[in-house]
Amino acid sequence: MSRFLDLTLNGVSAGMIYAAVALSLGMIWRATRIVNFAQGGMFMVTTFIASSVIASSGSYWLGFVVALVCGFVIGAIVERVLIRPVEGGPPLNAVIVTLGLLILLQALAGMIWGGTPRSFPPAFSIRGYVVGWHHLGFSPQDLFTVVAVLAVAALLWALFQHTEAGLRLRASAFAPMVARLQGVRVGRMLTLGWALAALVGSLAGLLVAPSVFLGPNNFDPILVFGFTAAVLGGLDSPPGAVVGGLILGLCLSYVAGYAGSALVTLASLVVLIAVLMVRPSGLFTRARVRRV
Amino acid sequence: MSTRERTRAVRAAEAPAEAPPPRVLRLPQWTLPRNLSLAAAIGVALWLLSLAFTPFNDLRLATGAYYFVALAGLMVLTGLNGQISLGHGALMAVGAYTAALLIGREHWPLVPVLVAATVVAGLVGIAVGAVAARLRGPYLAGATLALAVGLPSLADRYPGAFGGENGLVVPPPTPPASLGDTFPLERWQSWIACLAALIAFVLLANLVRGRYGRSFRAVRDDEVAAQLAGLDVARMQVFAFIVSAACAGLAGGLLVVVTSLAAPGAFTLSLSLALLTGVVLGGLGSLAGAVWGAIVLVLLPTWTNDVADSLSLSGDVKANLPLALYGIFLIAVMLAAPGGIQGAVRASTAWGRRRLNGAQSAAQGKRAPSEE
Numbered sequence: 001m002s003r004f005l006d007l008t009l010n011g012v013s014a015g016m017i018y019a020a021v022a023l024s025l026g027m028i029w030r031a032t033r034i035v036n037f038a039q040g041g042m043f044m045v046t047t048f049i050a051s052s053v054i055a056s057s058g059s060y061w062l063g064f065v066v067a068l069v070c071g072f073v074i075g076a077i078v079e080r081v082l083i084r085p086v087e088g089g090p091p092l093n094a095v096i097v098t099l100g101l102l103i104l105l106q107a108l109a110g111m112i113w114g115g116t117p118r119s120f121p122p123a124f125s126i127r128g129y130v131v132g133w134h135h136l137g138f139s140p141q142d143l144f145t146v147v148a149v150l151a152v153a154a155l156l157w158a159l160f161q162h163t164e165a166g167l168r169l170r171a172s173a174f175a176p177m178v179a180r181l182q183g184v185r186v187g188r189m190l191t192l193g194w195a196l197a198a199l200v201g202s203l204a205g206l207l208v209a210p211s212v213f214l215g216p217n218n219f220d221p222i223l224v225f226g227f228t229a230a231v232l233g234g235l236d237s238p239p240g241a242v243v244g245g246l247i248l249g250l251c252l253s254y255v256a257g258y259a260g261s262a263l264v265t266l267a268s269l270v271v272l273i274a275v276l277m278v279r280p281s282g283l284f285t286r287a288r289v290r291r292v
Numbered sequence: 293m294s295t296r297e298r299t300r301a302v303r304a305a306e307a308p309a310e311a312p313p314p315r316v317l318r319l320p321q322w323t324l325p326r327n328l329s330l331a332a333a334i335g336v337a338l339w340l341l342s343l344a345f346t347p348f349n350d351l352r353l354a355t356g357a358y359y360f361v362a363l364a365g366l367m368v369l370t371g372l373n374g375q376i377s378l379g380h381g382a383l384m385a386v387g388a389y390t391a392a393l394l395i396g397r398e399h400w401p402l403v404p405v406l407v408a409a410t411v412v413a414g415l416v417g418i419a420v421g422a423v424a425a426r427l428r429g430p431y432l433a434g435a436t437l438a439l440a441v442g443l444p445s446l447a448d449r450y451p452g453a454f455g456g457e458n459g460l461v462v463p464p465p466t467p468p469a470s471l472g473d474t475f476p477l478e479r480w481q482s483w484i485a486c487l488a489a490l491i492a493f494v495l496l497a498n499l500v501r502g503r504y505g506r507s508f509r510a511v512r513d514d515e516v517a518a519q520l521a522g523l524d525v526a527r528m529q530v531f532a533f534i535v536s537a538a539c540a541g542l543a544g545g546l547l548v549v550v551t552s553l554a555a556p557g558a559f560t561l562s563l564s565l566a567l568l569t570g571v572v573l574g575g576l577g578s579l580a581g582a583v584w585g586a587i588v589l590v591l592l593p594t595w596t597n598d599v600a601d602s603l604s605l606s607g608d609v610k611a612n613l614p615l616a617l618y619g620i621f622l623i624a625v626m627l628a629a630p631g632g633i634q635g636a637v638r639a640s641t642a643w644g645r646r647r648l649n650g651a652q653s654a655a656q657g658k659r660a661p662s663e664e
Contacts, residue, residue, distance in 0.1 A: 035430050085627050091429070092376065093626045096572045099565055100622030107616035111609045224441055224561070231434030262448045269435075269442030273423055276435055280426045 006137035007257040008250065013142035015249020016149040020204035021226025022233060022241035023153060024197040029235040030173045031193030032087055038078065038098040040223030041105030042198050043205030046071045047214055048113050050206060051120055060121055067202050075198025079191045087190070106216040117215030126210065145207045152200055153242055159196075160238075169193055225252070228268050232275050234282025243283060247271070327497040331490045338486045347478035351550070352590050354478070357485035358546035360586040361492045363570050364579055365539020368496060370568070371576035372505060373532035374512030375424055379436030381564030382443035383420070383537045385554075387413040387544025389447070392460040392554035402465055406488060406545045413541020414534050421533025425526040440564040447556045459555025462548060485546045492539060497579060499535065508532050573625055575634025584633040592618060 021039065028036045050067035054060055082101060086094045124140035160166040171179035172189035180186050204226070205219065212218050225248060233244025248268060255267040275283060342350055362384055369375050387409035394400040394408055420439065424432055447454040454460065467480035499505055510518040511528045519525050548554050566589060574585030596614035605613065629636040 029430065035433060082623060082627075086630070089630055090576070092370070092568075092572050092576065093630055095376075095433075096569055097623050097626045099569060100619045100626070102619070103622065104616055104619030107612040107614075107619060110612035111616070114608050115611065220561070224437060227434055228438055231431055235430055260449070262445055265438075265445045266442040266449070269438040272435055272438045276427055276431060277423065280428070281431060 002134055003257065007253045009136065009138035009142065010257075011250035011253030012246065013138070013145045013249070014253060015229075015246040016146045016242075017204050017208045017222065017245070018226045018229040018248050019242045019245025020149045020152065020200055020207065021222060022230035022245050023149075023156065023238060024201035024204070025227055025230045026235050026238060026241045027156075027193055027197035027200065029230075031169070031190050031197075032079075032083065032094075032173075033091065034083065034087070034094045034098065035227070036098050036197070037095065037223070038101035038105065039198070039201050039226075040219050041102040041109075042074055042078070043071065043201040044214075044216065044219045045105055045109055046074065046198075046202035047120065047205035047209050047219075048109055051118065051209075051214055052113075054121060060123060064123070064206060067206055068199050071198040071200075071202030072195045075201075076191050076195040078198070079194035083194070084187070084190075109216040113216075115216060117213040117218055120209035120214045122210035123206075141210065148203065148207065150242075152203060153238065156196070156200070157238060165192070225268060228272055231282060232272055234279075234285035237282070237284035240282055240284030247275075323498055323501045327494050327501075330497075331494045334493075335486070335490050338490075339483075342479050342482050342486070345479075345482075347476045350476065350478040350482040352594075354482040354485040354546075354550045356586045356590040357482065357489040358543045358550060359567075359570065359589045360489050360582055361546065362540050362543035362567055363574065363582040363585045363589075364492060364496050365536040365543070366567055366571045367574075367576070367579060367582045368500070368508070368539070369532050369536035370571055371578070371581070372500065372508040372512060373529060375529060375532065376429070376433050376568070377424075377436045377533075377536070378433055378561075378564050378568060379420070379439035379443075380536070380540045380567045381559045381561065382440045383413050383416060383540035384544035384547065384563065385444050385447075385556075385559035386416050386537075387541030388548045388554040388559070389454060389460070389544075390541070391545035391548040392462050393453075395462040395548070396460055402484065402549070406542060406549075409545030409548075410538045410542040413544065414538035416541075417534040417537025418530065420537060421530035424533055425529040437561075437564075440561050444556045444559045455555070457556065459553055459557070462552050462554070464552045465549055481550050484549055488542060488546055492542060493579065496535075496539070500579065504528075504531070569622060573622065573632050575632030575637075578634055580637075581632055581634040584637075588633070592621065596621075 021043075024039055025036060028034060028039070046067040049070050050063035052063075053066045054063035057063070078101065082097055083094065086097050122141040124144050126139045126141045128136045128139050130136070158166075160170060168179070168184045169189050169192065171182070171184055172186040173193070176186045179189075204222070208219070208222055212222065226245070229244040229248045230241055231244070232248055233240025233242070248271065251267060251271050252264050256264050259267075279285070338353070342353055345353060362380060366377060366380050369377055390412040391405050391409040394405045400408070420436075423435065427435055447459070448456055451457075464477055465480060465484065467475045467477060471480070507518070507523050507528050510521065510523060511525050511532075515525050518528075544554075547558065551558070570585030570589045571582065573588055574583065575581030593614065596617040599617060600610050600613040603610070603613070625632070631639070
């Protein structure tokens with residue numbers, strides 16, 4: 001029973017990280033209809049920057065803030081310089097550009113910081129809480145992960161639903177032409193959407209780095225599972241990203257705990273196919289009539 | 293405007309303004325003889341190349357040949373039928389493990405092994421295609437991505453059957469004794485791979501130009517219109533996936549023949565992504581694009597390594613420079629040539645022909661024919 005509890009708690013904290021990646025992928029999808037494979041490279045680079053800042057200044061929170069700001073700036077630059085020319089073109093071209101950027105960022109990180117994975121400090125202790133005589137597999141760092149991702153999801157929801165900037169963002173994504181006629185600077189809104197998404201992604205990097213270590217390729221599985229979670233929940237739905245992340249995190253944790261970690265990727269395939277067979281556009285996407 | 297008038301107007305617009313300029317070499321217009329003669333010409337050229345090549349280059353030719361088979365299959369799926377697949381590396385793995393098991397354990401001869409690899413992957417393609425036909429866009433991408441990551445892990449889970457992390461090692465094919473004792477193994481491997489690639493080329497080229505090719509394109513361009521025209525959309529999508537998976541299986545079987553090894557390390561996510569990249573870089577929508585893609589996938593890594601070796605750089609920078617150049621190449625081609633290499637080639641030949649026609653007409657004192 002205690003093993004089940006541990007696996008559940010582990011699944012929740014891992015699922016929250018997938019949810020953060022899924023949120024950022026979903027924001028970019030809604031804004032520009034592009035699946036951004038470079039996200040994995042972008043939050044890898046910001047986490048490396050945080051690592052360097054923490055090492056030189058000694059302050060974790062300074063590195064934390066610098067990483068988020070860098071994520072915001074990198075997201076804006078990438079959209080403006082690389083993605084703008086392929087927006088509205090054949091969708092696969094944009095996918096290949098983001099893949100090229102992912103490879104380029106991984107190579108640059110290898111050049112600057114070396115290929116050997118390094119450790120990354122957690123924000124809080126990673127020793128599990130003690131209940132009675134039992135050490136839970138859930139630490140203050142895990143709690144921080146869950147709270148941080150949920151807080152960011154809530155902030156995003158508030159931003160999109162209750163501010164004018166959010167309204168402009170939604171309008172640009174929903175009907176760019178109409179929004180432009182109403183005086184919305186659609187191009188700027190797309191840049192802002194990418195910047196915000198990259199910020200959320202860099203949060204995921206900071207949260208996951210203590211447990212998977214920091215290296216040019218260490219975040220690849222996180223990106224794959226984050227994308228799986230986004231597809232599971234429905235790319236068009238922010239609550240879907242959180243729920244998709246949770247479902248995937250829990251399933252993978254149970255499979256790893258009870259059936260062996262070799263089956264984790266196969267389990268993610270089975271879960272995804274099972275869900276998509278029932279709901280082909282993810283759990284939370286409203287059924288939409290295909291345009292004739 | 294009455295219907296008949298409109299039809300006439302459309303016909304007039306579609307008809308070429310004047311007969312195309314006579315070309316020196318003209319391929320027959322019937323599909324099958326055309327493709328067969330093209331394949332024969334390419335085959336002779338490849339045969340002469342393989343004779344001139346060193347063993348190392350013969351091996352690269354063989355590698356390019358099996359990449360071409362996989363890319364051509366993906367081209368049918370993504371370029372003609374509009375379905376994205378990030379999971380073709382996994383389908384290649386199916387073909388490769390089938391071939392490795394049949395060669396290593398059952399000692400089957402080569403041709404049945406390759407046929408079996410194709411058929412087994414095609415059967416897997418039925419299942420994957422049935423799932424894929426329900427999914428669109430990023431959801432299909434996500435599902436096939438999960439396939440690319442998930443399926444190869446079976447090899448780790450069942451090390452008894454699939455050799456685990458080290459994979460299955462098989463003996464290489466032996467060249468027939470009639471070719472002489474000194475005949476290099478690599479050349480024999482390149483002959484096998486090229487012959488298989490040519491057969492796949494003829495079959496696919498016929499498919500692309502025939503009824504099924506047209507149906508695939510109709511489904512890609514507009515599902516509703518295709519359905520109204522009486523096509524079974526889901527069936528066409530599943531069929532495209534089967535063809536594509538069978539090609540991936542043949543490519544996997546050839547990979548085992550060329551490398552004598554089927555191991556999970558060869559079928560990572562990078563392979564699936566490289567295949568998709570090769571198809572888009574080469575130019576979606578034509579088999580010529582698959583040829584370009586195969587050339588890029590074979591030559592680009594060598595070229596980037598040569599560049600990195602020629603510069604005197606420190607360890608980390610040197611080790612990562614090939615990867616960085618690869619990334620830059622992907623971005624640069626997509627920004628400079630959205631139609632891929634084949635698209636750029638086609639645009640430049642069209643431009644050249646226009647220039648030529650313009651020069652001829654000017655010489656004859658006539659107005660250049662306008663492009664319709």
